[in-house]
Amino acid sequence: MSKWERPEISDLILQYEPDTGHRIPVLQQDALEQCRSSYARSVIRSIPLQDGHLCPEAVDQLLVTAHGELQRLWEEFFHGPRVAKVLTALVGSLRGIGVERSLRVVDIGCGSGYLLRWLSAHGVLEGDVSWVGVDFNRALIEQARALAETEQLSVTFKVANAFKLEEPVDIFVSSGVMHHFRGAALERFFEAQAACEPLAFAHFDPQSSWATPLGSFLFHFSRMRTPLARYDGWLSAARAHSGVVLEQAARSGCAELSLLRYHPPISWFPLARTLTGIIGVKASAAELFYLQLDEPLRKVER
Amino acid sequence: MIHLYLLATLLTGFIGFRDAAGRNTKIRKRRYYVECLLRALGLGQAVLCVLMFLAIICRIDLDVIQLIAERSLPIYLSYTGLVLCTFIPYAIPNWEIKSVVTVLVFGPLTLLQPVVIIAGAGYSIYPYWDRVLEVFFVLLGTLFCLCFEYILDKLQWSYRAASLSKAEE
Numbered sequence: 001m002s003k004w005e006r007p008e009i010s011d012l013i014l015q016y017e018p019d020t021g022h023r024i025p026v027l028q029q030d031a032l033e034q035c036r037s038s039y040a041r042s043v044i045r046s047i048p049l050q051d052g053h054l055c056p057e058a059v060d061q062l063l064v065t066a067h068g069e070l071q072r073l074w075e076e077f078f079h080g081p082r083v084a085k086v087l088t089a090l091v092g093s094l095r096g097i098g099v100e101r102s103l104r105v106v107d108i109g110c111g112s113g114y115l116l117r118w119l120s121a122h123g124v125l126e127g128d129v130s131w132v133g134v135d136f137n138r139a140l141i142e143q144a145r146a147l148a149e150t151e152q153l154s155v156t157f158k159v160a161n162a163f164k165l166e167e168p169v170d171i172f173v174s175s176g177v178m179h180h181f182r183g184a185a186l187e188r189f190f191e192a193q194a195a196c197e198p199l200a201f202a203h204f205d206p207q208s209s210w211a212t213p214l215g216s217f218l219f220h221f222s223r224m225r226t227p228l229a230r231y232d233g234w235l236s237a238a239r240a241h242s243g244v245v246l247e248q249a250a251r252s253g254c255a256e257l258s259l260l261r262y263h264p265p266i267s268w269f270p271l272a273r274t275l276t277g278i279i280g281v282k283a284s285a286a287e288l289f290y291l292q293l294d295e296p297l298r299k300v301e302r
Numbered sequence: 303m304i305h306l307y308l309l310a311t312l313l314t315g316f317i318g319f320r321d322a323a324g325r326n327t328k329i330r331k332r333r334y335y336v337e338c339l340l341r342a343l344g345l346g347q348a349v350l351c352v353l354m355f356l357a358i359i360c361r362i363d364l365d366v367i368q369l370i371a372e373r374s375l376p377i378y379l380s381y382t383g384l385v386l387c388t389f390i391p392y393a394i395p396n397w398e399i400k401s402v403v404t405v406l407v408f409g410p411l412t413l414l415q416p417v418v419i420i421a422g423a424g425y426s427i428y429p430y431w432d433r434v435l436e437v438f439f440v441l442l443g444t445l446f447c448l449c450f451e452y453i454l455d456k457l458q459w460s461y462r463a464a465s466l467s468k469a470e471e
Contacts, residue, residue, distance in 0.1 A: 069324040076404045078397035112327055121329040147327055218409035223324065225455075263398070274401040 113144030190253020318342020
């Protein structure tokens, strides 16, 4: 087991019934027992209790604050323009093979909805797609809704399981979500996604390399204020999946789509990449997409 | 001494930006950043004025302060130069280069800042230990630089500005 194979604080203090999305009360003792880091334990201990359980309102408040801080990572890594470019090429390639209807783009685990709010605020694919952000956490979704309303952005946010939405989904996206799914759960993630029969997907996560834990430490400990944002931000990058793991999981879970690695690592200079992605697109549109996106891409062989 | 004043002003500007970052979750927030930056610069100027006032009423020997300031300049200017130089690769219009500069350069330089401030102050006052009042005055200035971010954080100006900008629109 990798030494980074440990849960993030948010994984411990926040638990949901995967099928229903109902929140499960978390005993402080249970969270502490699963925690290997004294730093993380001190964060958990600082959360107020209700009958030995972590107070849900306090947990939500902590998460909203931490997500606000972690938004800096996506801002400073230019994630909005990056995804805009990928989605524009994806939609362009789908239009190229005759898909004419308005497309529904769903952001899985959207948190406070930074990505979709950014895309909407910058008029990316305006009128061509509808943006839907989905997360299990009600407090984060309420925050996302309030922010979208404040800036008059046309994004819909839902408390739901992204793979059990009533409406069909054309494109799935996610940012910093994949590393939360470990082992077989990652394959099940791609299988559940495939069951929704999307036309394409684009999932982004921190680039994994020997230098990632150090880089992530420097970034989060110099910028974040709340201990939760520091620890989870650092660990999420440190335990990011390697390219091999991502490709294997995507291959086994998504037989219908052609797969591409976005920004594959440079073996002799791993520091040169901060984020990576795995992209799937309908086989007939894959070549068009490949030609449209002038970014480093590698086709994933089956 | 004017150099040190300018460096302290630059520092308060940078810290003002840092204090504002990560609090406002809106997408469009240029105005918020400008306001936070101006507030931090204003507070910095006010504190620098108080320091100057203290220097005058305590009859501090400004010639000694000048000598201490000159001695600290190479250290502070090198660090500031390094920080400003990193904006050159950052100006390259490539997201990956910008991201890498953010992680590998801005992060470590931020963490290094208090060390540089303390090292600069320690090195510059070392030959003047016998000038208690002047050394105390320099240490007061150093403490201000070290605590400026903490002070801004405690004042919660940017936190309130972030909440206000949400409520206003």
